[in-house]
Amino acid sequence: MRKLIAVCGSDSDDPNLSDFALRAAEKVGYLLARKDAVLVCGGGGGVMEAACRGAKKAGGLTIGILPRDKEYANPYVDIGLTSYLGRARNYILVRSCEVVIGIAGRWGTLNEIALSLNVGKPTVVIRGTGGWADILSNGEVQNLLRNFSTRPFIANSAEEAVEIAFKVIRQR
């Protein structure tokens, strides 16, 4: 079976979503596809669209687990699963992948990151992309999380995030 790696992050309606975050997402998608991983995401805009675009530039395969019908899908989704489960589709997304990579992100993204860490799945956030990826990378928050048995990996770039993702897959 193909390796599935999830990218979670802000939809295009996040007013704080930065170009830096979108470039990181596109680069992550590109690098995942280059390493023959299948990109799985929520199928929408913003970070999800950038990651899918990157994956398609590298000839990869993209899966969007859509909250409802095909209307929501960005143009770079190859396989759109029209779940009709609303945000409960986050659960399937997280459960179905080997690693979750979080970029920027508001409460929906945090919902996915928290589930991922809750089920013990390796989870990487990219520092500098804003939103919850940055909050979880913050030194004070890292300190508050010191007693938690699982914590996200912190990457400083798209490259490092993908490197961590493949390293944890190899070690499993």
Next chain:
Amino acid sequence: MRKLIAVCGSDSDDPNLSDFALRAAEKVGYLLARKDAVLVCGGGGGVMEAACRGAKKAGGLTIGILPRDKEYANPYVDIGLTSYLGRARNYILVRSCEVVIGIAGRWGTLNEIALSLNVGKPTVVIRGTGGWADILSNGEVQNLLRNFSTRPFIANSAEEAVEIAFKVIRQR
């Protein structure tokens, strides 16, 4: 986005599963792949495995929406979504495809066929494959269903099932 077509049917533990049904499933998988559709199924044995094997023989792409982890997947699943939702994965399977094709099948398959008809999705069963596909093709049952606003299409072969599937997709 790629066209997704679902094949539902008995797992390998159905004592009444016939070679005829397995050959029909394999042929359906093969024909769907030849027509560039993506096969989506529950990812298990029996009808699901035969359909995936057929699709792979024609170089197609197969998705298994698994009830739990990868253990359940047959060897011909390319993309295994480890839903951890048990039989609730049936819902995602049915919702995500354009057409459902039912072959043989016990209560689990009927659960999928009934949902498919409930949401108004085109649904085809192959007569002669046993189980619920045959019960729904039975003349007396057809008569009892005459007042229902939606009913499955009845195909007499794998070829006819795939032909009906693509015909209804074109007409949408």
Next chain:
Amino acid sequence: MRKLIAVCGSDSDDPNLSDFALRAAEKVGYLLARKDAVLVCGGGGGVMEAACRGAKKAGGLTIGILPRDKEYANPYVDIGLTSYLGRARNYILVRSCEVVIGIAGRWGTLNEIALSLNVGKPTVVIRGTGGWADILSNGEVQNLLRNFSTRPFIANSAEEAVEIAFKVIRQR
């Protein structure tokens, strides 16, 4: 914990839903509440509403597992779980109860009955109420199901359905 028994059946938009079926549903709800069971249903109209009304006449407690928001709930639902899962709520409904009682019903009800039998849950249909309850009670269909390892119990009245439900609970 309280005993939960599910009643599944046609919504009020089923053009073939009979007064006989509605009276049976109300009687089932009444009898379940008299025996201190909690009625769980999809929370809608038709059979669901009649069963809830019956339960409330006997001072019982009613739970509606709603497909979306509170708008769908009938006036006799005490506890409305606004699942926002669409028809995937059928899964939770069936999984959460001790016994499923099916009255009339189209494809949605069959989806629930099939899941119930698929997971080995005792399932009763009331003959004479129309729809799938009648199809499953039909002699020819019963004959076609003879090789199936699980089959629904056939009751001839609301009283008999409730009697069977409590008998199977006691025997577990």
Next chain:
Amino acid sequence: MRKLIAVCGSDSDDPNLSDFALRAAEKVGYLLARKDAVLVCGGGGGVMEAACRGAKKAGGLTIGILPRDKEYANPYVDIGLTSYLGRARNYILVRSCEVVIGIAGRWGTLNEIALSLNVGKPTVVIRGTGGWADILSNGEVQNLLRNFSTRPFIANSAEEAVEIAFKVIRQR
């Protein structure tokens, strides 16, 4: 229909769960029941059990949306919905209530709190109970969240949490 209020928080296997958090949970359960709200929770130990015990002391009704079967339920659950959906049950829990109250909590609780804020549901965390309730109450984190359009309410006691919960319900 009855008002449902959710209490989310650490299970009994959280090594950092404090007596203060458990007392707050019990008090919240008690106060919710006194105000005639139905307590809905995940049905397990720790914060969930304490909240249910408090609700029962005040003669309230408690619902546990269980991840699997009845084994998981604490002794104070009246209605145990055996969802068999694993942690996807978090989704139903959050969707079904008017307000979410978070106490202590690790990643599973954060999964619920994040979903609640994602769907715009009023969400209260009790400062001083540890875990994510405390992290979200932290001044630095509050500052990092200043650009978010939704944020949790911060309560300093069980009493204040319940007061906020009923205030937001009245204002809707």
